[in-house]
Amino acid sequence: MAVVKKIVVIGTGYVGLPLAVMLARSxxxxxxxxxxxxxxxxINRGVLHIAEEEIARIFQEDEVKKxxxxxxxxxxxDVFIISVxxxxxxxxxxxxxxxxxxAVESISPHLRPGNLVIIESTVPPLTCRATIAPLIEKSGLKVSQNLFxxxxxxRILPGDVFFEIVHNDRIIGGLDEKASQMAKEIYASFVKGRFYLTDDVTAELVKLMENTYRDVNIALANEFAAVAEGLGVDIMQAIELANKHPRVDILSPGIGTGGHCIPVDPWFIKQVDPVNSRLIQTARLINDEVPYKIAAKIRRALRDIKEPRIVVLGVTYKPDTYDVRNSPAIRIIELLRDDGYQVEAYDPLAEGYHYSSIKDLAKGADCLVALVEHQIIKKELEENMAEIKKVMRHPLILRFYHKVDEGKRGAEPDSGLV
Ligand SMILES: NC(=O)c1ccc[n+]([C@@H]2O[C@H](COP(=O)([O-])OP(=O)(O)OC[C@H]3O[C@@H](n4cnc5c(N)ncnc54)[C@H](O)[C@@H]3O)[C@@H](O)[C@H]2O)c1
Structure with a gap:
């Protein structure tokens, strides 16, 4: 196998940039x-445009700069990695x-015999062999013969990328054994997790199964929450008690699922097999419906207040992240604004939403809605609840989020609440 010296990473965002940094460090x-x-x-100025502290530190190392x-x-x-x-x-x-x-078309003129092309982007099953392989073969090279x-x-978790990019196990799905071995060698330069070599279609499906597993289980928790509410049962207590069963591990219900993966990836499975993905589709619909239910709950709580001023705390897609992509909290804010409510939104972690103190925000407000309770929000609410209520016009505080399981390290925390 020829020695790999030069790697091109196409797409330097949340996934591609940390990868590029780790490869440069290697x-x-x-x-x-x-x-x-x-x-x-x-990047060329040495400024990391994603908020990952440890990656930012490594980015400043001499070897990386060089x-x-x-x-x-x-x-x-020698190697092209696509992460768009x-x-x-x-x-x-x-x-x-x-x-x-x-991205594949852009590398095509530069492909040479012996090159390896790695797709890191999440794609529907069969994309590599049915779409990417024919596309790169337009270069005149033949996949699995003189191009791999x-x-x-x-699988990285935004906010903890350095730990996860190094320690997570990796699934490597080559179109042939040589491609898998070549890719493994590249990642082994910085990954301490285990490697599992398989074929491309299995790897494509595994990635989607991981996020679908989360989505379906969150949908189940959300459905339990709706049933419990109808029965007047405290869902958090019910889940806690159910989880005392040695083989039961119900997740937290929430305000909906968000982020770049969970609300998106299950649809890629449905795309390739709609007949056998009924549970997956239903779970998607259940979770997409939750923001509407939460908005309705907020409206109900405000029905006796004329022209209420609502202050929302937390806009990210789940607690303790800065990431607002596909955030159900933002969906809820939009729904309330569409209905004519005056809603101000704040978040200590999300860019553009910062504030000085919750007490300041609460002055003259009619309702404080804690949609996403980062640790820092939770702490301030718990420590200053009485004072916060005192400065409000109506001391109405709606708290939905209450986490059941802390989750093992690496598990995406539930993006939810009750
Ligand atoms: N963000 C995550 O934590 C995460 C985790 C697992 C998988 N993924 C998957 O990884 C892929 C990349 O996601 P991301 O979050 O890094 O996206 P991103 O939006 O943060 O970054 C992608 C970058 O690619 C660039 N780009 C787009 N088209 C390009 C092209 N033709 N040539 C060069 N650059 C191009 C964009 O300008 C952007 O900077 C997606 O498929 C995503 O589903 C993301």
Whole structure:
């Protein structure tokens, strides 16, 4: 196997940039390619544009500075890693892989015999062999003969990327054994987790199964919450008691699921097999409906207050993250504003939503809605509840989130509340 020296990472966002940094630290010459001029510029200025403290520290190491450079178009290399977005086409509810296709087309003129192409982007099953392989073969090279293709899905948790990128186990799905071995060698330069080598379709499906498992189990908790509410049962107590069973582990109900993966990836399974994914589709619909139910609860709580001023705390997609992508909290805020409510939204972690103190925000408010309780919000609410209520016009505080399981390290905490 030829020695790999140079790696091009296409798409330097939440996934691609930490990967590029770790590869550069391992001694590879790394070119980060991004179509966003601002991203390229900030990388070359030595400024990390994603909020990951430990990665930012490593980014400043001499070896990384020496080995990592960014540019807006690809160049020849030994390995190409694609980590561009694969959002959901909201109308058709299928994967929009157009950015992966553009990225593959952009590397095509630079491909040489012996190159390895790794797809890190989350894609529907069969994408690598049915779409990517024919596309890269337009270069004249033949996959599994003189060019190698592999799907290596990413599992990192935003906010804890350094720990997870190093310690998580990796699934490596090559179109052939050589592709898997080549990819493993690259990741083994910094990954301390175990490697599991398989084929591309299995790797594609495994990634989707992981997030679908979370989505379906959160939907079950949300459904239990609705049933309990109808019966006048305290759902948190009921879950706590059910979880005393040695083989039961019910997650927390919530305000809906959010983020870049959980509300998106289950649809990629439905896309390839709608007949056998009825539970998956139902879970998706249940979780998408939750923000509407929460908004209705808030409206009900406010029905006797004329033109209420609502202050929302927490806008991220789950507690203790800065990430607002697909946030159900933002959906709830939009729903209330669409209904004509005056809603102010604050979050100590999300950019653009910061505040000085909850007590200041609460002055003259009619309702404080804690949608996403970061530790810092929880602490301030618990310590200053009496004072906060004192400065409000109506001392109405709605708290939904109450976490049941702390989850094992690496488990995505439930993005929910009751
Ligand atoms: N964010 C996560 O924690 C996470 C975890 C697991 C998997 N994923 C998957 O990884 C993939 C990337 O996600 P992300 O969160 O890093 O996205 P992102 O939006 O943070 O970053 C993607 C970057 O790719 C760039 N880009 C788009 N098209 C390009 C092209 N043709 N050439 C060069 N650059 C291009 C964008 O400008 C952007 O900077 C997605 O498929 C996502 O589902 C993400």
């Amino acid at each position: 001694g590879y010459e790394v070119i980060g390619v991004d179509i966003e001029e601002g991203v390229v510029e900030s 080995n990592l450079h960014a540019q807006n178009s690809p160049c020849p290399a 977005p694969t959002p959901l086409d909201q109308k058709k509810r299928i994967a929009d892989i157009s950015q992966v296709i553009s 293709l592999c799907h290596c899905p990413e």
